[in-house]
Amino acid sequence: MSALTQLFDRYWPSRWARWQDWIAITRLDRPIGSYLLLGPTLWALWIAGSGKPDIALLLIFTVGVFLMRSAGCIINDFADRKVDGYVKRTADRPLATGRMTSKQALTGFAVLVLLAFLLVLLTNTFTIMLSFAALGLASLYPFMKRYTHLPQVFLGAAYSCAIPMAFAAQSNDIPAVAWLLYIANLCWTVAYDTMYAMVDRDDDLKIGIKSTAVLFAELDLAMIGLLQGITLFCLLAAGNQLALSWPFYVGLLCGALFFASQLWQIRSRGRDVCFTAFRQSYWFGLIIWAGLVGHYLLHPA
Secondary structure, eight states: OOHHHHHHHHHOHHHHHHHHHHHHHHTTTOTHHHHHHHHHHHHHHHHHTTTOOOHHHHHHHHHHHHHHHHHHHHHHHHHTTTTGGGSTTTTTOHHHHTSSOHHHHHHHHHHHHHHHHHHHTTSOHHHHHHHHHHHHHHHHHHHHTTTOSOHHHHHHHHHTTHHHHHHHHHHSOOOHHHHHHHHHHHHHHHHHHHHHHHHSHHHHHHHTOOOHHHHHGGGHHHHHHHHHHHHHHHHHHHHHHTTOOHHHHHHHHHHHHHHHHHHHHTTTOOHHHHHHHHHHTHHHHHHHHHHHHHHHHHSOO
16 A cells, blocks of 8 residues: 555545545546557547647547546446446446445536547537537447447447547548548457456346347357457558558557457456456557557658
């Protein structure tokens, strides 16, 4: 325990506990989701800016990623507040235990969304219009697990909105290659979030929560592999369309090997190995981004 934590626990225990709950519900102590969202955003900014993205936009989208990911976590916990207590991994979340009220959570969600929207206002009209669709998808996703076995598809659609938004902000246009990146990221998101859902599959089956992990059942590994394959194919098509050079394809090869290692890692379908594989997934986004950076360093616009 750090000296700062000990100080708060000793002199301001109730206030520190409240801050701990806000950190927990926004996942500020678990930034993996932000990294997963940031990688594809960087792909789009680098391609749209031909290797030289606008610095102001880079800052806007980076901060926006962290704000919207935290907002998404809050609305997810709000949607799951009555079932999280029955799932081993989520039983201690603030809303599930009653340490935080629904009103407090929704207020926090509204504040984060407002801050993200203020950032979007620094871009252009096209990007602002797209931001409403992104917010709608982000707000809708947590409730989909009640009605469909494909909530991960809604998550992928929401997580991929930063790609067309980045192109719109950088060039006021959304070229065809942006949609290849969108599909690639959507499929990748469904793949890694299926790994995440496999961690809770036993509990979800008991309480009636739907997910791709439940839907795919014994075909889960095959479907994850298929989704990863579609991701790689779309990125390959994007690279060909943009006439990217060898660093990008080296990155794509490394990404393919990373996917293969994940499939091998989760072959037992155990909770711990699936959770570890999910937590490592953000490396794929960074690998592809590194390939793009390498290309544009060799071939500056």
